[in-house]
Amino acid sequence: MSRYLLIVLSNPVEGKESEFNDWYDNAHLPELLAVPGVLTAERFTLADDSYSKADHKCLVIYELDFESPEVAWATFAEVRAKGEIDPGDSMDRSTTRAWFFVPSIPS
Secondary structure (H helix, E strand, C coil): CEEEEEEEEECCCCCHHHHHHHHHHHHHHHHHHHCCCEEEEEEEEECCCCCCCCCCCCCEEEEEEECHHHHHHHHHHHHHHHCCCCCCCCEEECCCCEEEEEECCCC
């Protein structure tokens, strides 16, 4: 297995900020943390007084332990297909971005 960080930037659907926050904190993060290989998840919201303009309001950092990013995506797809992850309808998927990062110096 290998350690990765999955970085996700997202936004709520316009007018659904409260639903988005509730879904992310009380449904999505707990569901993903229940997936074997997902070690941690921490969500951040853009500070009002940020130094630079940002296109995203939400940042989530997941620490993962999978063979590869492809295996991680396949695992998430399998869990979603089983209905174990609620996709919600308050996230603006057209603006969501995600990247895998690997340690610069392998452990």
